[in-house]
Amino acid sequence: MDTSIIAVGTELLFGQVINSNAAYLSENLNHMGFNVMYHYVVGDNDGRLEQILRRALSDTDLVILTGGLGPTQDDMTKEVVAKVMEAPLYLDENCLADVKSYFKKRNREMAENNVRQAYMPKGAVIFRNEAGTAPAFAVSKDDKWVICYPGPPRELHWLFEDSGRDFLRRFMDKQLCYRVIRTIGIGESDLETVLMPLIDNQTDPTIATYAKEGECTIRVASQRDTMEEAEAAVEQKIEEIKGLVGSYVYSLDDEELNEVVVHKLRKKGLTLSSAESCTGGAFAASITDVPGASHVLNRGYITYDEEAKITMLGVDQTYIDQYSVVSAEVAKAMAKGARYEAGSDIAVSITGYAGPDADYGREPGNAFIGYACDDKVGAIELNTKRNDRKWNRNFFRLRMLMVVNDILDDME
């Protein structure tokens, strides 16, 4: 079913608020097999809202609006919907009782203008809102549907979970299954080139690639009569994709790389320690972002200066003098030192230049990642050729995660 989403609110046009409601609804609707075709944002202006709503209804069969259901003068979504759908507003006694009881429960006085929130378009299906005072509702005309939700994300989420998803099921005859594959180490154009034989002939399942900082995702989706058929079609396509780009895939379940690493470590009952120079704690921070990280990371060393590397990690001064502080040898010594000091199963380290400055004839974006575990010690060199501190630090961090992920995979 072709769908449009309209978010109403001048604060969105000011850029004060990001339109997270559209993303929330889109994700949920796509999961259910709806075809979301347009997002619109319009301010608190009845003329423009009416114009956009009429356009959306002429282009698509379902229009979902968020925002503009509040009690104040600038909230006019309901009035516009009533006009366009030819469903005049009436005071709904049940809604009025709900609004009154909302305030009573909280020991707050109900303002007179909250009565506005109990007016509903004639013939609307009404959804009670226990997370706020504005009920949601759905109203139809000529086989087209309009559903209105309040703007605060908390209320939208509550309503969608409580009644929205169930109500929308009536519109779907096909079942949709999709999976998101995450890759790292291959650019989007290269990825698409390799996958082209699969993408070019796609009808169902569909394949879409998407680049985000430092990595790429592949979304595989299928719509079939039964969920079993859709799942089987997706599963088979994933196998084909793995055959082509398997070595770059780090997750088949849309997990972030730090989550993948922490979950693998926990599953194997292994511990990790880190020794960071140029990432300055960002690697450890991304590991400890994951709930349960305390079971796998016991210690991290942030060794910005040479002396810290010597004192905290036992790196040999002669190594630093001989190879320079940014070198494979020092990276390895840092990892070995961290592993020994922390008593961890695996240790990973980094020494390098994130930018804007570099030294000893090296360039920003040049770094060495060291690693140490039971049976091996080694280092890899990175060279991003970018003088972008933020980008480099994020890239370094991701590559450290990859190194640990590879070590864990090799153990299998």
Added chain:
Amino acid sequence: MDTSIIAVGTELLFGQVINSNAAYLSENLNHMGFNVMYHYVVGDNDGRLEQILRRALSDTDLVILTGGLGPTQDDMTKEVVAKVMEAPLYLDENCLADVKSYFKKRNREMAENNVRQAYMPKGAVIFRNEAGTAPAFAVSKDDKWVICYPGPPRELHWLFEDSGRDFLRRFMDKQLCYRVIRTIGIGESDLETVLMPLIDNQTDPTIATYAKEGECTIRVASQRDTMEEAEAAVEQKIEEIKGLVGSYVYSLDDEELNEVVVHKLRKKGLTLSSAESCTGGAFAASITDVPGASHVLNRGYITYDEEAKITMLGVDQTYIDQYSVVSAEVAKAMAKGARYEAGSDIAVSITGYAGPDADYGREPGNAFIGYACDDKVGAIELNTKRNDRKWNRNFFRLRMLMVVNDILDDME
């Protein structure tokens, strides 16, 4: 000037990505005095993009597009713009040289389809993109303007800062000056209540408050005939604001708190060390995000488990047994230990529960920040009453920065 923003990309309609570009552009355009009236999101489909672009051009005088400038098959923004603006595409040799040099600098092979990115609409003003391979461009017809930016936020931000804002100034007849004041420790409604006498009578300068995670910003803007007048008006209003909420202000120049702290440390020639438990390196990472951090942070300790606190920081086992590991006493001992071990002027520490779990009768969101410097050692307790790991970790990190900022201010 009435403006529409169109974001192109099926990933937005899938809800995989939130449309942060529209918010970024809206905020910047509003600052400059543009009137943003509509946001649109449309997928990678040339027919629908053309339809939306034609509508936007009939409603508004300036249309800014983001996304769909990539090298692959589904990137079609340029082709649609060329058609609608009647400006056929040609291969721009300068753009081609830039794309080639982008890959050469990174020692990467240029894929054949990257040549597509060097095609430009005839007569377009071209903006070089040093953050990626897709140049931005502006093209006009019948006094209407279309500007196209690539979709990755990093590239959009780079381009807008480098050339976008300057280019857009030509459309404004008044001069706009604005400053962003950052505060921490006061909620948005309280801030607005205190500032109400200034906000209520606002015509110019305007004052707008805006809440983001854990902090609030105040934007003061003035549009006058000359920049001098606008600057003076903003300056005077800032003094009035400082008179009302000065104690919560940490920056008058839209600097992040980590930047403020690093710059103050450098100015005073002081060094910092950190000992982190529940933030797991996030504090040190935010300090080292700032260029030049190597001058101020020499070491950081990530001491997740008890033994790490004892071995790395010299915390007394009897302290832990007596007061429990999450306590003011242990936080103080961690800060003292970090300061001693690192030989830094100031040390800051944290021990607590980010969630989802807590222990020893404490709740997620409960933590202690310790600090140590030449003349004082102390600790403060935090209690967010939230079981939201991400939110808590960010809040803890900000409060650690505040503690260091306060110590630095007290030294003045």
